Amino acid sequence: MGRKTVLLLLVGIFMAYYVYTPLPDNIEEPWKLTGFNLILKTISDIEEKWRRNRALVGELLGINHFMNTLMFLMSFQDVPPTSDETVTVMDTTFSNVPVRVYIPKRKSEALRRGLFYIHGGGWCLGSAAYYSYDILSRRTANRLDAVVISTNYRLAPKYHFPNQFEDVYNVLKWFLCQDILKGYGVDPKRIGISGDSAGGNLAAAVTQQIIDDPDVKIKLKIQSLIYPALQTLDMDLPSIRENSHFPVLPKSLMVRVWSEYFTTDRSLEKAMLINQHVPVESSYLFRFVNWSSLLPEKFKKGHFYSGPTHGPSELARKYSGFLDVRAAPLLADDNKLHSLPLTYVITCQYDVLRDEGIMYVTRLRNAGVRVTHNHIEDGFHGIITFPEFKIGHRVENQYLSWLSENL
Numbered sequence: 001m002g003r004k005t006v007l008l009l010l011v012g013i014f015m016a017y018y019v020y021t022p023l024p025d026n027i028e029e030p031w032k033l034t035g036f037n038l039i040l041k042t043i044s045d046i047e048e049k050w051r052r053n054r055a056l057v058g059e060l061l062g063i064n065h066f067m068n069t070l071m072f073l074m075s076f077q078d079v080p081p082t083s084d085e086t087v088t089v090m091d092t093t094f095s096n097v098p099v100r101v102y103i104p105k106r107k108s109e110a111l112r113r114g115l116f117y118i119h120g121g122g123w124c125l126g127s128a129a130y131y132s133y134d135i136l137s138r139r140t141a142n143r144l145d146a147v148v149i150s151t152n153y154r155l156a157p158k159y160h161f162p163n164q165f166e167d168v169y170n171v172l173k174w175f176l177c178q179d180i181l182k183g184y185g186v187d188p189k190r191i192g193i194s195g196d197s198a199g200g201n202l203a204a205a206v207t208q209q210i211i212d213d214p215d216v217k218i219k220l221k222i223q224s225l226i227y228p229a230l231q232t233l234d235m236d237l238p239s240i241r242e243n244s245h246f247p248v249l250p251k252s253l254m255v256r257v258w259s260e261y262f263t264t265d266r267s268l269e270k271a272m273l274i275n276q277h278v279p280v281e282s283s284y285l286f287r288f289v290n291w292s293s294l295l296p297e298k299f300k301k302g303h304f305y306s307g308p309t310h311g312p313s314e315l316a317r318k319y320s321g322f323l324d325v326r327a328a329p330l331l332a333d334d335n336k337l338h339s340l341p342l343t344y345v346i347t348c349q350y351d352v353l354r355d356e357g358i359m360y361v362t363r364l365r366n367a368g369v370r371v372t373h374n375h376i377e378d379g380f381h382g383i384i385t386f387p388e389f390k391i392g393h394r395v396e397n398q399y400l401s402w403l404s405e406n407l
């Protein structure tokens, strides 16, 4: 064996060890997923090292924050608002918040449907201009012959809760005005809201809150939540236990972005990781996220429910946002849920957020809301924004079909 071969072998073993994540058999295209994971893991490892040597390297390069690094890398994937033969695309602002608007070009005698879209990215990342959101919005506008408003919002770590929520709320409120809808040729009776991941969180939150706004007369016809984040209370759900090291969104990253939504102080993150962040005074909230009573048998199998765990009151005093229903829509009571529109929820088997999505389905149904639940048995977090994966197209297709039939 030559020296080169030995070296290659060593590099190979190192790489295999570094990227190796055992994946379930029903995952399509496992190597693509492993590749994705390698990129994320590398960035997060480099950041961790930088953070430790902040004085030396981090500050010097100005990329000492993991989210800023990711944001910087992702910004290369933003695309300009380019119209094509079927859709007019433009960037504008609604209520001083930047949005991207998609209007079908084909002639229409009647008013069109309207879809309000909120991108994901853990309240820290992403943009309506991100290439896969841009593609999704074009396809939505085309397939539904609908006007699509894809909103931006201020992001962490620079801005924290409730800025993200408020930006989205204000844009939606601006859009749900008779005059604005008329200007865009949108039918006020056929407006829907949609979002994925953190965008699904914001979609669920603004849908709950806008119902009670006396200034808003126009009602949303449907809400569509794609693997949404819905609760901050229990960081030990079966889906979190099962998928804590799964690619794309491991538990560590999920907890990181949740805590980053409220504060850059990492003591909240530390407490959330060990599930000791909710003060005893807020114990009554646990009934809203009780997986022992809200999950179907199939998802509880092999897990033991040990009840709520608590931490110091100080965190909740300092960062009260994490117990706010506008951040954690699963904490809404049944009266609130009862008034919600027809709902579509996508959950993925291999996703830490799976169980909160399923619990929301259960709670909405118990409150009398009609819900279509699409559980993707071979799905993982983020699929709809990965046009590189076949499964992304399949799920996007199901989602657009549902919208087409129900909006």
Ligand SMILES: *[C@@H]1O[C@H](CO)[C@@H](O)[C@H](O)[C@H]1NC(C)=O
Residues within 6 Å of the ligand: 286, 287, 290, 292, 293, 307, 308
């Ligand atoms: C959760 O549900 C189980 C089973 O229904 C029940 O025994 C338990 O008391 C509940 N716990 C909380 C905190 O709601």
